[in-house]
Amino acid sequence: MPEGDSVYRAAARLHEVLAGQVLTTGELRVPAHATSDLAGRRVLEVVPRGKHLLTRLEGGLTLHTHLRMDGRWVLFRPGERWTGAPAHQIRAVLGTERGTAVGYRLPVVELLRTGDEHRAVGHLGPDLLGPDWDPAEAVRRLLSHPGRPVAEALLDQRNLAGVGNVYANELCYLAGVTPWTPVGELASADRLVARAHQVLEANRLRSGHVTTGDTRRGHQQWVYGRAGRPCARCGTTVLTAQHGTAPQDRPAYWCPSCQRGPAPEVRSGRPGAPGRRAR
């Protein structure tokens, strides 16, 4: 699952190559739109909305794509061989004289009227990297279900748009609570939302998802992906378990000393059921 800052960068790269250009190729290799040919239309802009990408075209059309787990857009120079993945994984091709954007394994490829974009992205909460970021509304939405585990609430794009599982875990660490802590029990939801904005903003223009301030490989996160290793702050072993409900469950990472709140029992590295108070 990409984080909002990765999608933001993907949109910026696509915009740089495509915006203002007339499409020489415009193929959508998905059943619903297999017969649409977008060639001849000018690309107006490519904008991110949370983790969604909107490619706006002349004539009031928008190509809506989403990367989900492992979709990606790769840019190639004119005449360059497409080496992103096997050809059968290609879902969209947008070619211009300046270069070609090839969308691999995109789980969402949808062509809609630009005036109907709300159907694709209208459910999203305030966009952390959007021009209309609204922290008060994000807090209001987060707290509308106060019993919800904080990591799950952060990942729900209807509350605020842009947080993926790396940041959900790291924000829990920075707030000093476990991922299973009810969002209504946070000392300050305002501070959590402000931090979410701060970390995405800080990583908007660089690769990697740095929350520690240390850009060295292996030092970029406090707990994410660090199970079994010592917490950088206190030395306690970082634990892992799944959070959320299948098939939406994802790995959680936390330091049982730095983070308070409910957590599953973890014995010999095997997680049990959530519910126990860590301290």
Ligand SMILES: [Zn+2]
């Ligand atoms: Zn710790």
